[in-house]
Amino acid sequence: MKAAILEQFNHPLTIKNLEIPTPQPNEVLVKVKASGLNPLDIKIQQGAAAHAQVALPAVPGIDMAGIIERPGDNVRSFKAGDEVFGMAGGIGKLQGTLAEYVSVDADLLALKPANLSFKQAAAIPLVFITAWQALANKGKVTFGQTVLVHGGAGGVGHVAVQLALAKGAGVFATVSHNNRELIESYGAIPIDYTRLSVEQYVNEYTDGLGFDLVLDTIGGSVLDDSFKAVKRNTGHVVSILGWGTHSLAPLSFRSATYSGVFTLYPLLSGEERASYGNILREATKLIEAGKLRPFVSSTHYTLETVNNAYADLANKSISGKIVVEI
CATH class of the missing domain: 3.40.50.720 (NAD(P)-binding Rossmann-like Domain)
Structure with missing residues (x-):
């Protein structure tokens, strides 16, 4: 699979080929359709986010929306083909979402709101x-x-x-x-x-x-x-x-x-991760009821232009959440 790699702090990301991960028990393999960027992603790239505990080289990216390719053992809450979204990785030792595939703890995910595109849904989780x-x-x-x-x-x-x-x-x-x-x-x-x-x-x-x-x-x-x-x-x-x-x-x-509030703690510690899937189910209810809509940039970014996305986020030159489509 193709993935963006942060090899040195304060350097651009590079695109490399990596092995597709194998989902462990309680994980699902997700084909990533979109990865939402947050200001924290910029701090991680700059080496200014020690609290995120990222060790290089690393695949960055915290949020994502995609399609479940294969559930791991013990997963009963999702099946292949389900469209999901979540705050899935890019923190600590967890692979990030700026890749074609990511293996994610199923507790961190929820079904994507039916009335949102993958791009819109990827702007929501964190x-x-x-x-x-x-x-x-x-x-x-x-x-x-x-x-x-x-x-x-x-x-x-x-x-x-x-x-x-x-x-x-x-x-x-x-x-x-x-x-x-x-x-x-x-x-x-x-x-x-x-x-x-x-x-x-x-x-x-x-x-x-x-x-x-x-x-x-x-x-x-x-x-x-x-x-x-x-x-x-x-x-x-x-x-x-x-x-x-x-x-x-x-x-x-x-x-x-x-x-x-310290939002990263469940990803870093492994504790209380199911609470995040539950919170995202509340998001899905509100979004499908028309009570919440994401403000997403119309600018199109891909893995190949991911450094442009980072630059625009850092410079605050784009209105709305920046999302990389994969």
Whole structure:
């Protein structure tokens, strides 16, 4: 099979021929149709993602959608010919998805939404799993709450906005002026962070009370802003990039709470992988019900042009999720 290989950090990927993997018990061999890229893929290529524990040479790529070629022993949940998607590899010692085939733990997969193409489906797994963990598992989002999503037009952000809306929350999202229409098209309220300070938009949109649930998808100073934007006593902040050093004083003075999300852990540890297949089944339900749609770039990339895809993602020169079709 053809596969993209990362042989040195901070170098382009190369295309090589590898042996098609053999599925182990509880794995399925998947013919990959599309591989979705995420900012983490860029950090891995640059050698700036020690937490991903990738050892070179490696096949990168975390997300994928494809067709099951052959189930391994003990797999009863899928059969040959099933169309599936999942956050499947590219982390630790797991082969990534920028290849014609990948052998995947069946627990990590779910049936692809029938109303999405392979390209669209490959844009979903990591961002949806992260958004679900943040809002549903950690944030316990419920009907009628006010939810603020920082970075609402980003990969995790645009999915989180739609997920919170599907849960019946009133949703606000910080975005630049250029992304107002995208957020409005989902039914949420855009907040131009370049025009308003935290104090100003908390006053304008919550009468100074703060938001019930705040999701930080950016980290750094935005997490500090989140501590100032959350509601007193009952509010909760969740961050997917809470890795820096921060003062907890603003959060403590509001008597609010905080949670962090580390989406890679089940792939690295082997623990709780079935939870990811279950979360993706929730994604399929929402997508097939018309409550969630991915924002995918129309630009066409293949294995042969994979370095162009990486460059465009790194330069942020393309709108929408970048997906490599295989």
